[in-house]
Amino acid sequence: MSATEANGENRAAREPSFGFWRRSYAMLVKEFIQLRRDRVSFGMIIMLPIMQLTLFGYAINTTPRNLPTAVLLQEDSDLARSILKALENTSYFRFTREVHDVAEFDDLLKSGKVLFGVEIPRGFERAVRRGDRPALLVAADATDPIAAGSALGALGMVVQTALEHDLFAGDPPSMPFEIRAHARYNPAASSRLNIVPGLVGTILTMTMLIFTALSVTREIERGTMESLLSMPIKPVEIMFGKIIPYVLVGFVQATLIIGIGVLVFGVPILGNVLLLALLSTLFITTNLSIGYTFSTIVQNQLQAMQLSMMFFLPSILLSGFMFPFAGMPVWAQYIGEGLPLTHYVRIVRAIMLKGAGLENLQYDTIALIALMLLAMTIAVTRFRRTLD
Secondary structure, eight states, rough: HHHHHHHHHHHHHHOOOTTHHHHHHHHHHHHHHHHHOOHHHHHHHHHHHHHHHHHIIIIIISSSSSSEEEEEESOHHHHHHHHHHHHHHHTEEEEEEEEEEEEHHHHHHHHOOOSEEEOOOOTTTHHHHHHHOOOOEEEEETHHHHHHHHHGOOOOGHHHHHHHHTTTTTSOSOOOOOOEEEEOOTTTHHHHHHHHHHHHHHHHHHHHHHHHHHHHHHHHHHHHHHHHHTSSOOOHHHHHHHHHHHHHHHHHHHHHHHHHHTTTTTOOOOOOOHHHHHHHHHHHHHHHHHHHHHHHHHHEEEHHHHHHHHHHHHHHHHHSHHHSSSGHHHHHHHHHHHHHHHHHHHHHIIIIOOOOOOOOOOOOHHHHHHHHHHHHHHHHHOOOOSOO
């Protein structure tokens, strides 16, 4: 036996039996102190379960009601008003717009400002009284089959409710008018037409946030930030230098995902491909700017990943990708409007499935630009010119 081994055995024999527990307790205290100092990790431990419980318990609704509806009322009669009231009484329809021509009717559906449109033709009540069985048109934006399905299924009760006080004392001898429900943009209620376009934005959000959220913290941890700070370069120039390469990466990702969606899953692109490319680039840049902002807030790569996940969770749940946006409470919709994914999901579905143009997507385009500029401003303002 060597002298070193002998000395080791002698020290082990002299150590008290409770040494193991003392050292373990010291490590335990050290980890709690470190956790207390790591505010981002501590915030994740507290906020993540609260956020999940709140969103799933209050914001998520798989049977949405009070969905925005437009009406093209070509005659103002007692029967027409009874029909509209009966539709509202189903609790699925909430009339928010009254239009005056078919073009405006179609534009509201295409832009996503309403999910349903009801058209009552001229001479409708007279035709009912003559027994001609006129048709009432209900057009639905079926790009989200969950939101449209329940509401369309409730139309059957409208006929009886609308006629109770207008034409017949009891049950009518036959249906005096019919309701023609037209599910636009996704008449077969195919889930892949709803999911695949939304996946484009979801995947880009996750990857772009992580890429840039790690950018500045990686420089600090590797020690290369000192070299950058010693150069005559401005914070905005560093930001653009880090963001632009990932814009190209994100564009390649978007092209790949959309290509697979079209070739493998049969998702159409009815709108302008160039417009889709430009707005996708805007969305990518917005997410990169937010990720870069995160990298200027946190102190290490672990915190950057945690903060990205905290942003990603509400983006998935409140954007309208997984659950109908119109069915959420108002406070959840306000939060969703502040998330880039909400606007991009509307954009990509509208261009691919509806053939929408820029005139239909002005609000969501302006919202993405505003979010991008806000994130860039915060990032440049917070960029540390020193390492302390």
